[in-house]
Amino acid sequence: MRVIVVGAGLAGLVAAGAVAAAGNDVTVFDKGRGPGGRMATRRIGAATVDHGAQFFTVRSDELAARVATWTAAGLVTEWCRGFGPVPDGHPRYVVRGGMNALPKHLAAGLDVRCESLVFAIRRTGHGMSVQLDDASLHECDAVVVTCPVPQSYSLLVSAEVAMPQALLRADYDRTIALLAVLDAPSVVPEPGGVQGAPGFTFIADNLRKGISAVPALTLHADPAWSKEHWDDDRDATHAALREAAVPWLGSAMIVDSQVKRWRYATPRAIWPEPCWRAEDGLPVVLAGDAFAGPRVEGAILSGLAGARSVLTESQ
Ligand SMILES: Cc1cc2nc3c(=O)[nH]c(=O)nc-3n(C[C@H](O)[C@H](O)[C@H](O)COP(=O)(O)OP(=O)(O)OC[C@H]3O[C@@H](n4cnc5c(N)ncnc54)[C@H](O)[C@@H]3O)c2cc1C
Secondary structure (H helix, E strand, O other), X not given: OEEEEEOOOHHHXXXXXXHHHOOOEEEEEOOOOOOOOOOOEEEEXXXXXXXXXXXXXXXXXXXHHHHHHHHHOOOEEEEEOOOOOOOOOOOEEEEOOOOOHHHHHHXXXXXEEOOOOEEEEEXXXXXXEEEEOOOOEEEEOEEEEOOOHHXXXXXXXXXXXXXXXXXXXXXXXXXXXXXXXXXXXXXXXXXXXXEOOOOEEEEEEOOOOOOOOOOEXXXXXXXXXXXXXXXXXXXXXXXXXXXXXXXXXXXXXXXXXXXXXXXXXXXXXXXXXOOEEOOOOOOEEEOOHHHHOOOHXXXXXXXXXXXHHHHHHHO
16 A cells, blocks of 8 residues: 655654554655654754653553653653652653654654645545645555644545534644743752643753753743734743743743744544544545544554554555
């Protein structure tokens, strides 16, 4: 089978790996400069800063087995067992060198083509055709689409795929993030992370998390604040976030900072199945964290389910 996967986030890469491992010819297209999607790490001077996912948890045996392999290989390490005065005891894992190193690892050995924006997906006589924004056409027997659902839907309009109303209405919370490099250690409490501080969903100290050589914070504004300020002047948003960061600085000063905006940060509702397959035998599968849970583990499990759906249908 020739299979095209749209999106080189975790769901797409895991799906591509599983379909390729079964002996199929797989190409992954992603519009980004590199693989990873919301598993994103940025270098700012000497600082290394995760600006999407900050850590991950493991609930399923399927992911636990993979994490054991990644840990043994030195790719993944346990950061802590929770946040706040009474940690809940569940391991939080991080990726050495930054969260983006995991998708990079998953992409190795796969045909992943970045800076390749998919423009439309259409039916052909016997399969599907994927058109990129450079107008090139790529035919395949099946396509797995792992973008945030509204983006996946817009690609599929020309294929006239009948999607359920609940998927058509899929909505995502936004996140505006401040990435701040400091000249001295922060006062973010042990273990270097705070969940649910007023105005923020999460604040991470990338130095104490073990990925940055110098003090650097990631502050994720909460969905309400992010939505309210989404269209504000960018400099004003930047200044407001720098001001809101002050309580976490102690005597440190911000020496460099950037704002990153995630339009599709967190799906607001989760589809009851780990992936969605088009009806009428159309070889189109949708996967991603909107299908198996709004987190790293959900994206991985959905990618695996998407791969299984493609492989089962081809038998
Ligand atoms: C701010 C933030 C904090 C988070 N914190 C955590 C956390 O601490 N723990 C946790 O477990 N999870 C966290 N998450 C969630 C986690 O990052 C996601 O659940 C997971 O990474 C989603 O993976 P995915 O493959 O489903 O989607 P994505 O990673 O979004 O991948 C989709 C890919 O599709 C590509 N794409 C879109 N449109 C096109 C197109 N037209 N053509 C080609 N490519 C296209 C995109 O470039 C992207 O790479 C966080 C997310 C955000 C945004």
